[in-house]
Amino acid sequence: MDNLKNFSYKSYCIVILAFALTISCKEKKVEVITDVLPNVVLLLGDDHGWDETGYNGHPFLHTPVLDEMAANGVRMDRFYSASPVCSPTRGSIITGRHPNRYGTFTPGFSIRPEEISIAEIMKDAGYVTSHLGKWHLGPVKEASPTNPRHFGFDEYLSHDNFFEMNPHLSRNGADPVVFKGESSEILIAEAIDFIQRSKEKEEPFFIVIWYGSPHEPYSAKPEDLALYDSLPEDFGNRMVRLTSNETGSQVERLQRDVLRERFAEITAMDRSIGQLRSFLEEEGVRDNTLLWYFGDNGTPQEGNATVPFRGQKALVYEGGVRVPSVLEWPERIKTPFITAMHGVSSDVFPTLCEITGQPLPNRPIDGISLLPMLEGKMDSRREPIAFWNGRPRNNGEGLVDYIDPELQKGTTPLVKLANGIPTRNFKNFHHPDIQEQDFSGARALLGNQYKLVIHDGKNGDTRKELFDINLDPAEENNILSDQPEIAGDMEKTLKNWQQSVLESLIGNDYP
Template identity: 75%
Template sequence: MRKITQNLKYLFLTIFLPMAISCQKESREQTNTAMPNVVLLLGDDHGWDETGYNGHPYLHTPVLDEMAATGLRMDRFYSASPVCSPTRGSIITGRHPNRYGTFTPGHSIRPEEISIATLMRDAGYATAHYGKWHLGPVKSASPTNPAAFGFEEYLSHDNFFEMNPPLSHNGAEPVIFEGESSEILVQEAKQFMNQALEQGEPFFVVIWYGSPHEPYSGLPEDLALYDDLPEDFGDRMVKLTSNETGSRVERLQREVLQERFAEITAMDRSIGQLREYLDEKGQRNNTLLWYFGDNGTPQEANATVPFRGQKGDIYEGGIRVPAVLEWPDRISRPMVSGVSMVSSDVLPTLCSLTGIPLPDRPIDGLDISPVFDGKMDKRPEPIAFWNARARNGGEGLEEYIDPELQKGTTPLVKLMNGIATRNFQNYRHPDIQEQDFAGARALLDYPYKLVIHGGTGEEAKRELFDLSSDPAEETNLYEQAAERAEQMEAELRSWQQSVLESLTGADY
């Protein structure tokens, strides 16, 4: 009997156990293979007009152009805000940034917000963030650093950066990385993706570039591409930050654009390096690669914007941005979509694709994955925009987070009050007052777009545009279509009420 038992034990150890382990391993690999890798790329101040595929007369963006030609080109994609920090919050949460007090640059996110990185991590993804964070300090003590929002690894900056960026690794003191910043971020991200692949895990990687935000700089070979810009192009003086002093300086726009275009070209090249890496690793087909800008073209770079407004405005020039997505396993042929989409759609879309339940709180974005299959040709709900401010500029309101924890550590060229770092703030709004509904706001229910500036009474400026025939928002139809405009304003007001309820902390 003992001999039979020993023989059975031998058979189990030598035959059945390896088979079981092999089956388990194969099952895990199959599960992970079914979960696409996801890489989100975000340009800093990269406007709709600044790509070759959108018809720019001088810019070289061959990689983005190829992605637009072979993947999904999103022609009507919007940033949730006309400025950067709020848009970044919308990507992380799927919610409008006013819900948690990220009104403008320098306003942090709130620790209670649920992040797409946390959701992806809990679903089995390896998660990492690289580059500009701008939702709070990246230091280890900060309750709003990338790690607090689900990123297991991060190499990040509180704000924007140029060549030779100072970056914090997982909250440590910042260290200078020598080289072109866009390429540095991709190189570092590749190392993380290697580790994830070695461990058999799908990866969720967020790369938020410091380019092409001012002040500008570029490699000699990139600058040389734009040596011969026409004399009549950018023939005016503009104000921006000096790389030498960190203060404001006035320069000829053509020279500024040469440097800005060099940054965009370098960023484009880094995306190509990332795509080549995914090809080499056999991961290109199973990776959803999504690029867009965080707001419209800034004032010093506004030379070819075909729309009204620029960065900071809720007109098209401030919120309509370039966007391309490729995922060969799902999008096997070139597609161009005119569906209205927004940065808040990222979280619900990724949740849908990976089978993750949505957080139990108001979500402003929508799952736009049906666009990938040609099954959505019109957005079923409008998009609301609101460029508001903290009540009374925060005066009289309680700080949401200890100010010491809101102090930044990563330096940048642009000085503010003589300081080379940035601090953050967020305020408690204990109630809702009529003044809280003010600020530039809009409702986009294509083809109509309602735009309101100012307060909430008769003094407010109201405009209604038909974007299908008037993409430059030149003709105000408010009087001719007053009933439609009033209906849209009531819908916008109802949405604002929901946002302000969230702002009071009701969702937590």
């Protein structure tokens, strides 16, 4: 990692204890001496893979704003989503905990009402809070016990799932309304309005903006599509499956045509971030605003054309969990730098707790604070990052619903049909005990040098792979036979962590 040197502070800066918060279920107090808390804006791309930025060397994509953020702030080259699919990663951001702890195994599974949200923490610190865009942790309707307001957001304009142009969005749980226009720009216009109102109250703002882009099915403005009219004939020259905007069902199309639309969505999203940055500058609040962008999982199959890693969305290999991440905070980060330290979406919660001086909840937290990394005091993790594509026992058969199914029904329409309906419903289950079968599912443990990957076989056997992730980021060479002791120790660590997760799943973290 390039060290952050000559880190300068103004007299009113936050003073933080000089140790990183680690995975713990003990409450930690953090001393803060501050008159001015930073504003915080979290931005999340939907299915935006690591390679799909100009600064990471994409041969065709135009992402000038993200490129500028990478050049002017902190570029996190080894940042990960907690899951290779979206809902679980979103849960990790909200809670700082692995999503299997509260049954958000995969899309379609809600969060649990007892979880403590980062928005609640920020409210305790004096922030006004807003959620904009994709929620996907339960229905956003007013009656839902897992809507954004339940989790501490003062206001929200949100969707149960993803959305395209002219999206249906619910304001604070009301019936959804169509908002005409490009969806990324709609969210930023709402963010700007919220910021203006928070300035009148003289309160710091915390805004979570979860884009619907670039998730399929794709739609974009003509001027954005025109940027990609001349993709080479040999690029994306294969057929892929995705949702039809006309029927909501699956269709086969030439990947090059699909990529033209996907790239246009990414460019529109990038432009919207630029609109927000320009507004913050004009209002004189950009210097003390922490602006953090990353993706929620790796590139999906229909968009996989330039991924330099093994795998894609839904897999625990690097192609499924390594995502772009850039962070700006001009007041505190005076010297731009690139870090190769491993970070993960679960780190957002403890990082913001430390920045705002709030204690961690008294329950297991899987992320760590990255503030020491931002200060140039940490360049590696003390604990590995664990990934786990878990699942409910017997796919939920025989388990009791955690939330009334009526309260789990979505209301916001989208193009892609699910079981013939144009919305999304959710589920979550009580898990009464821990059985050996509950440890199954693709899983991985990522240390500072090695990554262990385990897949369950159909006949009860398992496939195990060990990679030197620094020398072999593409995960091409399985070195498990060369390092059996390291692999064995990592497998024990992973199993012990899974035990902790399952203890949470059966409800031991809740009073």
